[in-house]
Amino acid sequence: MKKRESPFEVIEDIYNKHYQYLLNFLLSFTSDKQLAEDIIQEVFSKMLLQPEKVLLINNFKSFLVRSAKNRLIDHFRKKKPSLFKDDQEIENLMVDQYSTNQFVEFSEINEILLKLPSKYSFVIIARDYHGYSYQEISDFLDISLVNVKSRIFRARKLFLKYYHEVNKGG
Template identity: 45%
Template sequence: MSKNNPLELIEEVYNEHYRYLRNLLIGLTKSNEIADDIIQELFAKILVTPTSILKVNYMKSWLVKSAKNTLIDYYRKKKPELLSDENIIELLLIDNFTPEVSVIINNELETILNEFSATDKAIILAKEHYGYNYQEISELLNLPVSTLKSRVFRIRKSIIKER
């Protein structure tokens, strides 16, 4: 290995350890694309500070550790992307409904909600549709939280019974 030029050393390390790293990452991720992305990101990080590779004594173990850390970072970055859509579970569950089924469900819900008092309707819509918590609803409607909890429970129970 050429110890003089860090860029030549990085190229040698890449050529020497690419297959090993790729097989390791494919084993961890079960995906060729993710493995290639991780290797690309790992060597991009190395290229940002090329002189850092000169300080490494045990190249293979250092690369494995760095690849695993890069993989962890990769999944951490992906996690918020998945969770950024608050309605993802609803979308997954409701996505297979046809427009006709959605209209029928909306009509049923509207019919059921019209049977409740204006306060009960406001409580259940604020809680379930708009996502307010009990404290916020309590402040809006000037009702104790304990009363709200029991009313929400009662409303949910009657909606289930009606449906």
């Protein structure tokens, strides 16, 4: 019979198993390796405050990604609060019906944005909804201007692909 691991041993195992994945995930949003490492440390520090709750988690990878992403968003909110004036703004995303030939339902937009990788949905929302310049997005994400333009191009292309898939039946 295998001895049951303590929560601290489970946390250590999770850290060793998922550290590199989390680091790569965070580096897809920011080129600041120190920031990415700090966020990972924050995620695991919080887990250590209530180690017994770790035993209740079913999917560690999903939990870690969500926690790291939320911490990164919190960091950006503190760094550049004007981008996140209203916490509900992204969730209540609407397309201005005057800027498009065809009105797109909120539920369709939300469905499509959820399908996009986060690095793409973020730049679409920042550029097309909030109206931030390429340079502002570059500064905010700490990535090159060329990378921002490339992400926006790919994001729009992928968005249209998913849009057509969603509307195939209709």
